[in-house]
Amino acid sequence: MKTRFALDEMVMLVTGAGGMIGSAITQRMAEGGARLALADREAPSSAGDSRSYALDLSDAAQVRELVDAVVHDFGRIDCLVTAAGITSLGSFEDISLEEWDRVHGINLRGVFLANQAVIAPMKAAGFGRIVNIGSVLAKNGGNPRPWIDPQEQTRAGNAAYGAAKAGVHALTLYLARELASHGITVNAVAPGPIASPMTNSFPTTLVQQIPAGRMGRSDEVAGMVAWLCTRESAFVTGEIVDVNGGLWMD
Numbered sequence: 001m002k003t004r005f006a007l008d009e010m011v012m013l014v015t016g017a018g019g020m021i022g023s024a025i026t027q028r029m030a031e032g033g034a035r036l037a038l039a040d041r042e043a044p045s046s047a048g049d050s051r052s053y054a055l056d057l058s059d060a061a062q063v064r065e066l067v068d069a070v071v072h073d074f075g076r077i078d079c080l081v082t083a084a085g086i087t088s089l090g091s092f093e094d095i096s097l098e099e100w101d102r103v104h105g106i107n108l109r110g111v112f113l114a115n116q117a118v119i120a121p122m123k124a125a126g127f128g129r130i131v132n133i134g135s136v137l138a139k140n141g142g143n144p145r146p147w148i149d150p151q152e153q154t155r156a157g158n159a160a161y162g163a164a165k166a167g168v169h170a171l172t173l174y175l176a177r178e179l180a181s182h183g184i185t186v187n188a189v190a191p192g193p194i195a196s197p198m199t200n201s202f203p204t205t206l207v208q209q210i211p212a213g214r215m216g217r218s219d220e221v222a223g224m225v226a227w228l229c230t231r232e233s234a235f236v237t238g239e240i241v242d243v244n245g246g247l248w249m250d
């Protein structure tokens with residue numbers, strides 16, 4: 001089945017492709033006819049015209065090798081989607097330096113490395129789409145309400161995660177300006193809480209804060225990512241698109 005968005009023959013590199021949101025994105029891209037390069041810590045299963053790559057995305061040399069391999073295997077990279085990431089829970093007061101660095105190593109450094117690595121091949125082609133996955137937690141100061149229930153703080157996202165995602169939003173804006181005249185758009189999608197085994201353990205009060213009255217779904221994130229990868233979205237760049245059921249509006 002083809003989607004209404006034209007992704008035919010586009011070469012898409014998706015990081016975190018084995019994860020919940022990453023696999024929804026790759027499924028949507030495959031339905032649109034894209035050719036997929038799937039990257040994750042362990043090689044995701046691939047089918048048809050797709051290929052898998054295993055690496056640590058926080059390692060600069062491995063990210064460069066990944067991009068070289070994709071260009072070698074597919075001839076070019078039309079789209080980069082950075083869906084790899086890790087969570088971090090608990091209070092600001094308890095974040096260790098090791099935890100801060102661990103989260104920033106993949107959630108910010110990893111995104112920086114992947115974005116930087118695709119610039120040259122995209123510039124050479126005069127076309128590109130970069131979509132980074134940010135988060136509502138970069139904007140709203142976090143969902144926990146410890147003044148009501150201290151347990152909420154221990155069970156939901158913390159500042160290390162939010163600060164890294166805020167960095168992702170900011171680098172998206174800077175790169176969008178730098179690349180706009182090269183036919184390359186750079187945007188981010190900032191999801192709210194997406195239903196998963198992990199987020200289902202979040203306090204029910206979190207769901208009550210979402211005007212839509214429910215958690216989001218991975219395919220709802222994937223739909224926005226897919227559109228931002230199309231040729232039709234050419235005049236949209238430097239945008240942080242909220243997909244959060246109204247949890248945060250700006």
Ligand SMILES: NC(=O)c1ccc[n+]([C@@H]2O[C@H](COP(=O)([O-])OP(=O)(O)OC[C@H]3O[C@@H](n4cnc5c(N)ncnc54)[C@H](O)[C@@H]3O)[C@@H](O)[C@H]2O)c1
Nearest residue numbers: 016018019020021040041056057083084085135191193194
């Ligand atoms: N799930 C949510 O509610 C939610 C909300 C907002 C934003 N996000 C963001 O969306 C993205 C995907 O989240 P998800 O819920 O699908 O998580 P997930 O854990 O299901 O997937 C993340 C993937 O990233 C990969 N990964 C982590 N570190 C890596 C590394 N160093 N090298 C290579 N691969 C690595 C993991 O192996 C995993 O497959 C993340 O950036 C996350 O922060 C998620």
